[in-house]
Amino acid sequence: MNPANEFRLPDLGEGLTDAELVRWSVAEGDTVELDQVIAEVETAKALVELPSPFAGTVLALLAEPGTIVEVGAPLIRIGEPGAGDSPVAAATPAAEAPDHPATLVGYGPTAAPASRRRRRRAMPAPGSPDLERARPDAKPSARRLAHELGIDLSDVQGTGFGGAITPEDVRAHDVPRETAPPEEAPAHRETRTPIRGVRRRTADAVTRSAFTAPHVTEFVTVDVSATMDLIDRLRASPAFAGLEPTPLPLVAKVLLVALREHPSLNSSWDEEHQEIVTKHYVNLGIATATSRGLLVPSVKDANLMSLLELTRAIHQLVETARAGRCTPADLSGGTITITNVGVFGVDTGTPILSPGEAAILCLGAIAPRPWVVEGEVAVRSVTTLGLSFDHRLVDGEQGSRFLADIAATLTDPLTLL
Structure with a gap:
């Protein structure tokens, strides 16, 4: 046999x-x-x-x-x-x-x-009755959601086909865990979620970064009306059909151009050899919120791409990350990162560096605000940028000039040409 x-x-x-x-x-x-x-x-x-x-x-x-x-x-x-x-x-x-x-x-x-x-x-023995009871009939998406919420599927009543547990069943079960009166279910006044997978790795990474790299954060508020006009034109362009251009790819392109004059922002610190390593390529990290937590996949050799190519690459990378299909190669090797908190209506932030990188740019919400133009108050599209950098690699002048150049280009994006 x-x-x-x-x-x-x-x-x-x-x-x-x-x-x-x-x-x-x-x-x-x-x-x-x-x-x-x-x-x-x-x-x-x-x-x-x-x-x-x-x-x-x-x-x-x-x-x-x-x-x-x-x-x-x-x-x-x-x-x-x-x-x-x-x-x-x-x-x-x-x-x-x-x-x-x-x-x-x-x-x-x-x-x-x-x-x-x-x-x-403990895993029941294969073929035993305990094993069958330990495997509630549930869709993979329901299993994943239950895992994130810390819910035992054996406690959930399924309403799907054949009694299968759906994500909606898991969400419905989670409500009484947090809202039940103390006298009815005192054990359910708190929800404990195991920290594992992406969330655990993110927690380790940001803690390591915060306590090993001396962070400095600077801010600048910018009139981006001309940039928004350009984005409207891109949306109407047949070349960008299906991509729905947003401010993020354009800001990313501006960042990449600014790096040509400020290469110190695209470097890393070699602790073992006590050297600064300046990268002559740019793997642009795109901070992406997903159901599994924050992921930072990077667009490899982004500095070699046109605006159209960069827009397409960012769109595909974000979709891949949200679908949970990023490879380890996608999630490693970044040299500088951009994060967009503006999509949540937040003005700006003080982002933490991705470990091993010199800088991270934060794009805030773009909103109409009063702005002085040629001595007159006008309503303009305005945003605030935040730049965090590693002070071992970038001094205040370098960081300030880099941020100022990005702001100037976003004010007049035709200088990209």
């Missing part, structure tokens, strides 16, 4: 030591082919589809959706029917040579502290 093959969670690269199993694409008894997608896992950086390294029949699913699985831990057993008790040939990074660990995505493992994440609960 052929032995069963046990597939273990492979090394996902970027120093990641574990991942959350989001959903299975197969069930016990299914026949799978080589490289068929069998599951989807969520790391601290991206959603990753796992292809099967084996062909055969699914004998057992060894992890439950919603659990945290460490690299090297068993996920699935595949083989011939009846081979479940035979010796197992495991597909795992541990089976590789020490100097050549298997890597599924990214650039390979990096030094990282051991994960302190814990599984939610």
Whole structure:
């Protein structure tokens, strides 16, 4: 009898030591082919589809959706029917040579502290009645939402087809957890959400940045009426059809042009060698709010792009990030970042640097305000920009001139030509 093959969670690269199993694409008894997608896992950086390294029949699913699985831990057993008790040939990074660990995505493992994440609960034995009870019928989106809200799906009543739990069921269940009177449900006066995945990585990154890089933030208020007029013209241009140009790509283009005269804003600090590393390329980070938390994917070699190419690249990158499909490569390698808090109606902010970068530009809300034009008060489109920079890399004059140049170009965007 052929032995069963046990597939273990492979090394996902970027120093990641574990991942959350989001959903299975197969069930016990299914026949799978080589490289068929069998599951989807969520790391601290991206959603990753796992292809099967084996062909055969699914004998057992060894992890439950919603659990945290460490690299090297068993996920699935595949083989011939009846081979479940035979010796197992495991597909795992541990089976590789020490100097050549298997890597599924990214650039390979990096030094990282051991994960302190814990599984939610012990996994019932495959095929047992407890396993069936532990797997409520729920849509993947409902499982993800329940995970973010810290809700046990076994407590949720499903209203979908066949009693399946929908995201609306999860949201409805979450209401009494926070609003029930103390005398009725004192244990539900608080909601505790486990910090993991993107939110945990973001928390670690901003804490590290805030306490290692000496931040300085400056502000400037700008009349961007001419910029808004230009954006209206771009929206009417056939070349930009389907892209719906917004201020963000144009401000990003202005930033990229300003970097040519102020390269210190596109540098990093090499602590080990005590050197400033000035980059002659620009990987522009775009801070993006998603359902999983804040992501900062970057447009690679953005300095080489035209305004149309940059607009298209930002649009595609944001859509990919919000769909949870960014790769580790998308989320690494940034050299300078832009964040747009104006979409939330906020005037400006004091953004925290992405680790390893010298600067981040904050675009505030653009709104009609009274403005003095040639000695007369007029209503103009005005915004406030905030620039945070690492004072080890950028002194006050450099940062101020960079911000002033961006403001001047946004006042008269035809200078881009």
